[in-house]
Amino acid sequence: MPAGPRATAESVPISDVELDDDFWTPRVETNREVTIAHQYDQLEANGCLANFRRVARGATADETSGGQEGDSSGEDGAFEGPMFIDSDAYKWLEAASYVLATGEEPDLRERVNEVIELLADAQEDDGYLHTYFQLVEPEMKWTNLAVMHELYCAGHLIEAAVAHYRATGSEGLLDVARAFADHIDRQFGPDGQNGVPGHEEIELALVKLYRVTGEERYLDLAEYFVDARGQDPSPLADELANVEEIAGADFVHHGQTAAEGARNHFLRDGEYDGSYAQDHLPLREQETVEGHAVRAMYFYTGVTSLLQERDDEELWTAIQRLWENMTTKRMYVTGGIGSEHEHEGFTEDYDLPNDTAYAETCAAIGSIFWNHRLFELTAERDYADLIERTLYNGFLAGVSVSGDRFFYVNPLETTGDHHRKEWFYVACCPPNAARLLASLERYIYARGTDGETLYVNQFVGSSIETELGEDTVALTQSTAMPWEGETNIKFTHDDPGAFELRVRIPEWVTNVEATVNGETIAETNVPSASDDYLSVERTWEAGDEVALSFSQPVEVLAADPRVRDDAGRVAVRRGPLVYCVEDADHSVPVETLAVSDPDDFDPDPEHDPDLLGGTTVLRGEGTASDLDTWTDSLYRSVDRVNRTETEIVAIPYFAWDNREDGAMTVWIPTT
């Protein structure tokens, strides 16, 4: 463990990486070609761009009338959509910018520029930009951060601007974002309004803005927002007491108005309880991950970003404590987080119901963001491991195999009535998935800040050409992952360079074989957690080749017995993939399946090239309870239960709900 916070690694620019992967490339292509285009159509259809056009045209509050769900009366009408709808455009801009960073795409570039121009036109002279308040309640700006998401939208604008600047070098969107950030900097802080965003996001965005601009005051402002949270009294408490004053709080989500929802989420027995938005205690004092999971992830990501820039032992200790709590007590085996629907968030230690799991796709994405910063801060394997686990399971289940249907909620068990949708009214998840897939390059490699280390963290076929210290490093990674454990890394740069290559040995690996230029450098069981990276220090030159083979045995997993919902059940994992059983592969209902002896359960992997574009399934021997024996009684002696041998076929969890409707479970009962 590091002695304290320090950035020890950094991502390489995504434009330095080119994907070429059997598993991921088709998904990323669909994301570019289908999802991002579809997302733009949504911006037109749901009124998001129309709002900006109204503002740009100078429509005033007098011409408009409220922000109700379904209020879509054309460009001459009122504000359309929820109060955070601006963020849809920003997320699209961010995803599109990543595409521009790695390809030509002239049509997309033109469309992006049009939207940027629109935003610039809509922005007020003082930098303010939030179409709801501009159109409907200009006098109410910054009066209700608890509900109204102004700072949240600002954060997404900044993220988009940074992505666009890095992708194109053009400062058009960055200027808009900076002007808004400067406005916010004037509005809030020790000498201004004492405010805390109800939904975190601005913190991580301001650190990004600092990095491209070098302006310390953005970092100061991020630090201000981190430290202002969790103070007593909280400014959010007063805002909630007066929430009815904001007409926008009438927006309906999950069957309740934003005002009702806020009261439900922030009040306990009539008293303010900020835990929904991590505002119950200063982060330094927090012991457990609490509240709305996406908010929590964005917040911790912001704090960890800050720690990459500024030393703060107390904050770092808190962040480690929260990570421990989440990963050892409040996380699904898929990496999914958030046990409960109503507040979309964390509940109690070990409370991880499978059928009513929330495990929002956005929360998985947020966890990847957070763990990405944690890796950069520490260069430790655990964080890259969790990115892998979440990427292939908790996140990837959120996207259909076809790449154009999305889960908001990711249960680990269902009777068959839960299906992906094309879009959502509160459309946080599809654009979030789009920006993650469009920047997948970011997670594969990293450079040591010493300029002497190159990390290979994720096994995704790709080429990289990047600067490392004084050298230019280029290599091509080809891999059979996630289906098989073979990976080949071949260097292609012109000038030899001396550095340490560190290749992650995933947590699930039990045996590693590695050669350099055909010579064995490692052939070993992996007995301990210290075998985290395969390290080779040498002068690397074109043609040098590292061949890796990771064992991928099928693992039968048990859960901590305090996770009552998994008691008496096992899950199956192979390599990075958590598996599940689905009705589509069985002649009996999956809820009747059981494993007789977990210690002897040893299903065989079998790659089926025709299944869902090529999928390795696991086939093992189990039993099925004959439902005919259960017609007259719910309960009976175990010696009067008829079980017949049957084959259990497991598919990767991410692949479920891509065929006919049916039941699914990750945790298979034992008998």
Added chain:
Amino acid sequence: MPAGPRATAESVPISDVELDDDFWTPRVETNREVTIAHQYDQLEANGCLANFRRVARGATADETSGGQEGDSSGEDGAFEGPMFIDSDAYKWLEAASYVLATGEEPDLRERVNEVIELLADAQEDDGYLHTYFQLVEPEMKWTNLAVMHELYCAGHLIEAAVAHYRATGSEGLLDVARAFADHIDRQFGPDGQNGVPGHEEIELALVKLYRVTGEERYLDLAEYFVDARGQDPSPLADELANVEEIAGADFVHHGQTAAEGARNHFLRDGEYDGSYAQDHLPLREQETVEGHAVRAMYFYTGVTSLLQERDDEELWTAIQRLWENMTTKRMYVTGGIGSEHEHEGFTEDYDLPNDTAYAETCAAIGSIFWNHRLFELTAERDYADLIERTLYNGFLAGVSVSGDRFFYVNPLETTGDHHRKEWFYVACCPPNAARLLASLERYIYARGTDGETLYVNQFVGSSIETELGEDTVALTQSTAMPWEGETNIKFTHDDPGAFELRVRIPEWVTNVEATVNGETIAETNVPSASDDYLSVERTWEAGDEVALSFSQPVEVLAADPRVRDDAGRVAVRRGPLVYCVEDADHSVPVETLAVSDPDDFDPDPEHDPDLLGGTTVLRGEGTASDLDTWTDSLYRSVDRVNRTETEIVAIPYFAWDNREDGAMTVWIPTT
């Protein structure tokens, strides 16, 4: 199965039976001496009697001001308590009357008479009696049956009156009840108001009233209320639309006003859905048990009571269908019913969560009431079996071993934060338990309506002297139940009488030995459901003795695999008792316990006379997962899970939460 509805058996008057049972007598004594006295004190403390006194004194609406929770401003103040508080007095009168039926109790008799006099004074000249409306909103009588519980209270008044009349022969309370019933009969019906009670109860009460008065119009009115339910449009729908007009709808329960609760319970996507109160379809068309479980039980009890009096093949078919649905798809192994807290009711087939089970004590009691009528109607064992299962488990857990603490909610698993309470603001459960315990005699014996059959349904030590046809039958039952399976029945009547003795062979019995006067009449395994009653036809005379021995092996139970919450788990039953494991008996947390091989799990019964007044515990070999192995990870390979052998000690489910706080589970995981 009977060809159709007909009463084939009837209970004997409770005054014909005298309890003398090691297991039950102490509980019934505590009920008489502690609970019923305590219940009366509550009537004084919570304003229930004060409300009646105010009405009797002629206090008007002008002197009073609303019915908010906690509104307790003395007898000169407003109405106190929830709008159904009158029913507390009626349930107390009913329980007290059962006590008067079987004992002298002059002090109690005097107190009962005082309350009856008070009710008579409070009753209006036209028979109306409901203190909330009389004190607060007299102009709003009968305008909101959906929420306001007038007919519910009337039903409890009638039940109390019938019990008091049968116990004492005095007609004072019966006159009050008849006058109110006559008022209701004038108000409602084909020629009057088209009304349906939001909470059923009046139906079963009117059948009782018919039986003591012989007045057919009470039966007609019961039938009217049964058939009026589930019609489209429902009168309840209009009442809900106008619920704010009733000030009493401001009463707060479960953190919401009655009006809010009613909208939550009765509206789905803004449309009226009556299933909460079984008002979604005519009962004849209902396929599944739906909605609030206590309402459902009271309704089905009323309908079944009606079927005892009037033939109706369609209703009878529906009732059987609902019973099948409940017992084979929606019932806990304890006999508890109601899976969900928010609406205190049924959800979907096989949805039976253990930790969030509602399984309200009142619903178990209602199920006993319903099954009691079903037995009388059919003389079939299944219903008496379910009474036994519910009595010893789902009901009895609701009462502390000390007899004076109560559960409202009966989970089958808890981490240790659920405990019995002395009383509840909405105090339905303790008085309901009190009236059941005070009339336990009712469930033990029954007479065939042919006058030639005597049923012994429950094994509870007692003497009975009753009329059977032309004969007087007297016998004494002594039994070792529930701990052991030995029961002795000795006849004591003077004149010999020829009749059939039918002794229930409980569902859990696998082997029966029976002798009459020492001669073996049965010694057999019980292989099939047709072995439902041990039948002996002869002339019985004083000194005749039937000795029974039922095997009581420990049964390891599995649940239907569609009950996902029990998958991979087993429960343990011995005789009528379902068992559970509790922290108090283990040196490791009970959530770490598991059974290795359910087929080989064979715990030994051991009677501990010092444990909770004498309890047979079960001791078996299991394993415990070492929590020290789970500090760094929530999930791990089963072959890396350390389990150590440990003794599993199970206690009867009814006995849990009578010692130190701790976790409990009925369903033990397998490994």
